[in-house]
Amino acid sequence: MSLHDPRYKARIASHLAKYPDKRSAVMPLLYIAQEAYGWVSPKGVQEVAEICEMDPTQVKSIAGFYTMYSERTKGRYWLHVCTDLPCALNGAETFYRELQDYLGVEEGGTSEDGLFTVEHVMCLAACDKAPMLQCNFRYMESLDMEKMKAWIEERRAELEAAGQGQGA
Numbered sequence: 001m002s003l004h005d006p007r008y009k010a011r012i013a014s015h016l017a018k019y020p021d022k023r024s025a026v027m028p029l030l031y032i033a034q035e036a037y038g039w040v041s042p043k044g045v046q047e048v049a050e051i052c053e054m055d056p057t058q059v060k061s062i063a064g065f066y067t068m069y070s071e072r073t074k075g076r077y078w079l080h081v082c083t084d085l086p087c088a089l090n091g092a093e094t095f096y097r098e099l100q101d102y103l104g105v106e107e108g109g110t111s112e113d114g115l116f117t118v119e120h121v122m123c124l125a126a127c128d129k130a131p132m133l134q135c136n137f138r139y140m141e142s143l144d145m146e147k148m149k150a151w152i153e154e155r156r157a158e159l160e161a162a163g164q165g166q167g168a
């Protein structure tokens with residue numbers, strides 16, 4: 001899959017049409033690259049750079065600055081746990097460590113079944129709902145490990161039922 005795939009043509013064109021300068025479309029195009037490759041791969045960066053008429057180094061630096069872009073492969077569910085101070089005061093660091101232990105991953109790691117990638121992030125502006133995380137850019141709030149384990153096992157069961165579980 002690449003950004004030149006016909007399925008992305010209309011979306012890319014619509015983003016480019018919003019701006020007088022192609023470079024302004026770099027962020028939405030990086031999203032599309034991430035969707036196409038599953039991460040912001042070097043090839044994705046190169047393609048975005050070509051479309052936006054930018055230097056690939058500039059595009060890569062933008063991708064590296066924002067946490068919503070992943071510069072490495074990741075699981076189907078990308079879990080960003082806020083461990084910033086207000087959340088930490090409400091148990092977020094313990095929650096984060098327990099989540100890592102449950103999934104058997106280190107910071108930025110992906111579970112053995114390839115489903116869950118876990119990273120910690122700074123404030124996501126839901127400090128009163130800690131512990132909280134964003135999964136594929138959707139917020140999950142007021143969490144504890146019992147809720148989290150149930151959610152994780154539901155996702156695993158869904159994929160198993162769809163024949164896409166581990167070893168499928």
Ligand code: FES
Nearest residue numbers: 082087124126127
């Ligand atoms: S500190 Fe975690 S959401 Fe604000």
